Each structure stands twice: as structure tokens, then as C-alpha cells.
Amino acid sequence: MDERIEKAFEVANYMATLSNQRRLAAEEFNQKIVYYINGATFKITPELIGFVSVMADRPFDLILLDSNNFPVKIENPKKFLADIIAVYDTTSKDYLAKITAIKSKRKIADMVDL
């Protein structure tokens, strides 16, 4: 086989692996940004953080819909806000670090060893 074609197939293989590893890193992130409280499950999103930030100081109860669309009363909105920000912060930093590391690896073996 022509050397250039052989090289092209190698690159294609590398790109397929890169693409799949990015997809799996995204799934790892999605599974880690889940927060549980009082039997309710929340996927932490910037929208959730923003909404709770606005509502946390208001003088009435904070009711949120969890991932199953069930209403949940948040007893301590400030603590809830601090907790979800902490989880989101740690998890997004881990995700960034992993994606950066994946992209920096030029060999498939190095990439999947991360």
C-alpha cells in the first residue's frame, strides 16, 4: 500500500479513537454532575446554579423540580447552592483536564492509557 494511504488510515484510526474517547469523557462528566438530596436527583447545570442563586436570598420556600419532574422543597438553599457549585466546579475541571490530556496525546496507546 502507498505509504501516504497507510498514513491516512492510521490518522483516521486515531481520529475515530479520539472521537470515541471524547464522547466517553462527556458521559463521565454527565454522570458526575448529578447531585442527590432528600431522595431527589438533580443534574447540575449552569441554569440550575443561576436559578438557585437568584432564589437563595428570597424570603420564601425554594421548590425545585428534580430530574424526574418531582417537586422538592430545598430546606437550606444557601447550602444547596454552595454544594452544587462545588460539585460542578470540581467535575468541570476534571472534564477539562481529561479533554486537554486526550487532545495532547498523539498516539492511540497514550490516549487510552489516560
Add this chain to the structure above:
Amino acid sequence: MTTGAVIFAQNNDTVDYVKLAVFASRRIQKFLDIPVSIITDSRGWLEQSYPDHGFDKIIDAEISNKYYRKRFHDGSLASKTSEWKNLSRTTVYDLTPYDKTLVIDSDYIINSDILRSALNKDEDLQLYRKSLDLAGWRENKQFQRINEFSIPFYWATTFIFKKNNVTESFFSLIKYIKENWDYYTALYNIESILYRNDYAFSIAIHIMNGNQEGYFAQELPGTMVYTTDKDLLIGIDDTKLKFLVEKQNHLGEYIVSTTTRLDVHVMNKISLSRCLDE
């Protein structure tokens, strides 16, 4: 209220399910810290081959000569046809020693504590509906609805249920569906003639919801991540799993994939068994 996990293991001439169950049990104890019991028709084999198995209770499954035959793939090029004993899942309601039970297939590898929160929830039944194939290109319509025009698909691979009158009715319904499988395959236009727990669960959930979408079954947190038996598991290093995933349009070729801290349903039991031997 007691909480624990139950794993089914019924060996055939291709897969030592008991070995997989011993491994799965250790993962559950490590990440979820709950007792694990096994329901098996191979008590002698378990006690003789894995004396340090660590199961809370060994529960005997009824030995039955009724089973299907199914092709077990080991990657995209090799396969073997063997017995497939999947008919005893409906007995879990009566056999589980726990009030709240996590049931997993022996080929479901726990790598995280994501299910821990679900164990603390006050729900009758929790199981997965969303799923993610490690190979991004493969068609996964069959894991979204039981057919293109039919009801939502739920995974019976991993579920949590609480013992009460409602779930007792649910499992009775599944048993009825199993006993009348030909009728239900026709009614729901299911192509597979093999009885599948996933389909029976999906139908029973649909009926429990009054034949519409409803809230009877809650979704487990996260996603059911799976690889089919056309892929190969080639390494387990603590929470990291390494796979060769079938490549699109290139029979017998694979790309390497790794997962970290993700629970994964490894349908290639032969390669899982091989990894456990290494």
C-alpha cells in the same frame, strides 16, 4: 428496612456465570457497601470453586430444563451457540431476602457509587431507560422502544425495587407475560421469539401505567452504558475498563476505548470471563 443486592447466576457450557457473579458482588460491596446474595442453580460449583465468594446468602434457583438457545458472540468474528437461562428473573420478588433490592446481571460491572443514592430513594421501582453504546455509530433504536411504533424500552439488567403490594403485582404481571409470551410478542409486534426480560419489564411497566406513559417506574441516575458482544473487553484496572469496540463497516477490526468510573454492561461475557482469569 433491609437493603441488599441480588445477582442471578445460572451456568451454561460457555459462560461461568457464577465466576462473573462473584466478581460483580465484590464490586457492589466495594462501591455500594451493601450485602449481596446470589440466586443460582450451581450451589455446588460456587462452594467448590469460589469458597471465599463473600455472598451474604446463597439462594437456590429452581433447576429447570426449560431454556432457550442463543448465539454468544466473542467479538465480531467468533461465536458459539449455548443455553440461555433467563427465565427465573421473575422469581426475584419471592426469593430476595431484602426489603429493598438492587438486582444486577452478572455482566454489569459497577465502577462507581452512582447507584448508592438510588438505594436511598423511596420509590417502588427504579431502572434505566436511557442508554449509551460504547460504539457511537451503532443503531440503538431497539433500546429506545421495543419496536419503532411501540412502547418505551426499559433495561432489566439493573433495577431497584421495594417489596410491597404494588411491586408484587408488577412481578406477577411479568410472570403472566412470560407464560403468555407468544401472545405478547404478537400484541406488541416484537420480532424476537426469544423471551427477553427487558421486553417483559417494558410491557409490564406500560400496563402498570394504565397503558400509557406514567410514573410507576422511575429512572435510575445516569445512563445504562453498554457494549455489545461484538466488542471485546481486554482489561480491567480498578475503575478503568479497556475495550476493543467494533469498527463501522470493517468486520473484525476494532478501535480501542477506555472508560473510567463508569458502570458498564459488558454483554460479551466470554471476554469478561477471560479478563477475570488474567
